Amino acid sequence: MGGGPVHEALDAMELTDHHCHGVTTGTLDRPGFEALLTEGEPWPGVSAFDTPAGVAVRRHCAPLLGLERHAPPDAYLARRAELGPAEVNRRFLGAARTGVFCVDTGFTPQRLTTPAELAEAAGGARAHEVVRLESVAEAVAARGVEADAYADAFRAAALDAVRRPGVVAVKSVAAYRTGFALDPARPGDADVTRAAARWLADGGRLTNPVLVRELLWTAVDLGLPLQLHTGFGDNDIRLHRVDPSLLTDWLHLTAGTIPVLLLHCWPYQRQAAYLAAVFEEVYLDVGLTLHHVGPPRARAVLEEALEITPFRKLLYSSDAYGVAEFYLLGALAFRRGLGDLLQDRVDADELGLTDALRLARWAGADNARRVYRLPDGH
């Protein structure tokens, strides 16, 4: 974690965070904060501060609140409450130096900032929106629809959603709903109607495999880049079913259509790298992973993610959700991890400095700008 021109360039660069969520605007007590620190519920006797992410918060976030490094959790939360959420969010989001956010607006069990509010809190960043297709489908079901009209209604609603200003991509959480060991083919109309009838009768989240497949194929029709959650998340995941290599048949069938962005990927970052190396329109990030493993392991994860990956294929995301700390930690871990990786290769004369600076720019911002066709300037 030394210095050098690659680190300097990454430090000076405004990142494009191609996948994140909003941040809470309310005050958080210790249970509330700990619940957001982990991918699960808080447990009695096991503090969320006693995790790699919790250690990273005390180390890297405490100084931004005016506390000493490694401040104790209670002191941390007291100071956090004292400053208030607006100031806390402003400090961490500002320190993340993110110029562009692509915000998944489809998961809001609690009040979060809108994309515009998030960008504002970051001190004048620009925000785009990512439409979560499961939320669109579930809203269609909630409004009421006949089973044989579901497919068209979902498609129309999705089209409406992506035509809103600022929308640059869609996202699916098929990983949480069925995993990827699905029949890759586009389902037939009759199958979709039958599945919709069952779902509309039973209610609940969209978990029917036929409808999940239909959702993924609708994403292809929409023509926008598709973000796919892969790898770890909370305990709703069945990890062995979200290995992105399970998507291979589907990627063959959809080759030449839309860009597919594999999010998170851990512990399957090498499998994701393989797909990014052999499919023209497959990209990956290690968002979510970076703030959970923290700076001490960010480089190791990035090294695996980049082992065979074309340098046009790695993007930056924080996948931060809820607590402003994660926007900073994600950005910090990415800058340090990628900086160490590239600078060491330059120092060992395995990579030219000009190339290293270019690859840093690509991963930090340009690859996202290219995939999402973001306007110049951002």
Add this chain to the structure above:
Amino acid sequence: MGGGPVHEALDAMELTDHHCHGVTTGTLDRPGFEALLTEGEPWPGVSAFDTPAGVAVRRHCAPLLGLERHAPPDAYLARRAELGPAEVNRRFLGAARTGVFCVDTGFTPQRLTTPAELAEAAGGARAHEVVRLESVAEAVAARGVEADAYADAFRAAALDAVRRPGVVAVKSVAAYRTGFALDPARPGDADVTRAAARWLADGGRLTNPVLVRELLWTAVDLGLPLQLHTGFGDNDIRLHRVDPSLLTDWLHLTAGTIPVLLLHCWPYQRQAAYLAAVFEEVYLDVGLTLHHVGPPRARAVLEEALEITPFRKLLYSSDAYGVAEFYLLGALAFRRGLGDLLQDRVDADELGLTDALRLARWAGADNARRVYRLPDGH
């Protein structure tokens, strides 16, 4: 592999080895010793000394026998025979500085020390017992039982076994028998009776999937922590079927009941870490792995095992079996690997020293004491 206060603390600490076996009490010739060095049979032309574990034995164990580092295998075994098994066991077990052993007593193809004998050979350690449920079930079958009485007889025998003084946990080797791609639900009585009828007629080891499921659910009823072999072992394993993430559905169904301890885990230590991060009662170790990879790779494996793991969730085990060398090598690799990992984070100011010392104590002893409710003092 430097020094520093974390290494000093780990060196001074008596470890709690939450999963191991007994040690042989007889003299071992070279084929006998080599057979115990590997997870398989000896092969002509491929010495078990020419493995990472064999290299570690010559390096780290030879000096304790009064030989030079890297002593040749024949010299090593000659000196070992000269000293005799009691003295050899005393030296290695003593040098391991393990204060508490939890001993799996259910796998004894040859004469091994009892838990009390093991503790005595270690110079006054304390030993607890872990009951292997497959052995209990197979003893019930061997005694003779009607199929429709099997489930009750097994449950009664398991209850008897765990009520013996000193028993702190149960263990299952379902990994070896069926792997984890099982129906997670508790099997119905009629299914169990049918399966028992087949098994009791056919004989042999307990490999029927219905009965293995019934065994795992009986473990839940017993209320003690359950140790589960996961990941690598000898060639009876089908590695792809012992990925612990295959247990996710079962962990959901049993959440809120017993602690589940994932043993070994390699090469699925990240998958195990995920489960430990999202299920309150899931724990892991990298026992067996550490002495097979040896000190040069212990840190790398621990780094992966701890990538996202709450620090309350990692335990120490040697999983030593048969040869006293492995109790020492497991302990040495753990102390060095964890010491290097934590001390480097302290040196990089990524972790406070006080926290590092606490996390070392947790992994080395306190987490096991907490899970198994071991008496204070040990």
Add this chain to the structure above:
Amino acid sequence: MGGGPVHEALDAMELTDHHCHGVTTGTLDRPGFEALLTEGEPWPGVSAFDTPAGVAVRRHCAPLLGLERHAPPDAYLARRAELGPAEVNRRFLGAARTGVFCVDTGFTPQRLTTPAELAEAAGGARAHEVVRLESVAEAVAARGVEADAYADAFRAAALDAVRRPGVVAVKSVAAYRTGFALDPARPGDADVTRAAARWLADGGRLTNPVLVRELLWTAVDLGLPLQLHTGFGDNDIRLHRVDPSLLTDWLHLTAGTIPVLLLHCWPYQRQAAYLAAVFEEVYLDVGLTLHHVGPPRARAVLEEALEITPFRKLLYSSDAYGVAEFYLLGALAFRRGLGDLLQDRVDADELGLTDALRLARWAGADNARRVYRLPDGH
């Protein structure tokens, strides 16, 4: 990537490359060269030079063409064309210092050197041949055969092929055709006939699972070592189906017959290591992987591949195909990666120098000589 006696020994050693292909003899334009740099087709806007392999070519190969390190792609290709293919091949193959090549002659979508031509271009190396069984089977089908005579005709053709002078092994690309989640048992005659009837009627590549199984069992009958592609390759692979641990049941059934060499393995090098540790006749390499990850990651991959592997079980291969650069890069990455791994263990006194030199010789040449029963001298 320092110096020391292990590096010196590896630098002085002629490697045995136990699995590679021929090299092109024609001039390559930029698209043609880039297509061979990757495991896929060239993509508009994503240069194959912007990959770890491409970076390694510019760094390590440019100087051998008289260019500066990190020369730009266009300059590189201009100079390459200027020198002409014969001179380019001579330079890289000579610099690889490979004494023995075992050449897979069964994949030739374009004109490649024969084994003898490859050895000659390398400055007097020795070449042996590896017979690709799928090519033999497809030639039998192309010549025309009755379904019920297919099995015998294939066996006879395979026997003829392996009796040619210089043949030391057979290879299967079952990984590409079906993956390894196959019924491990030898298929019955009637099943083979039925499957052959379907294949002979439909034409195309051999992808019928029954016929792939029959091919693997025929390999056992031939008695020669069997090379198996495992892990990554181009996008015809379904990565999750080529995890070598899926072969476990088949390895049990064929134990005690032929040596089985797991090629490439990434990202399943730990799974391959497990098999090599528990099956007497299983070996592995990380060929193909090494030039795709390049020198900066070769050691990390080798560290995982050797974590529990008996040192008799790792072989060197380049799996170079088409471009002469890969013979050099594979050899360079192997020498550096293994040299760093072993020398650091010597420097840390974890391994004796004499042992380290022996293990380097084994992996670099002796293990291959032993498995393939190559004549002394080579």
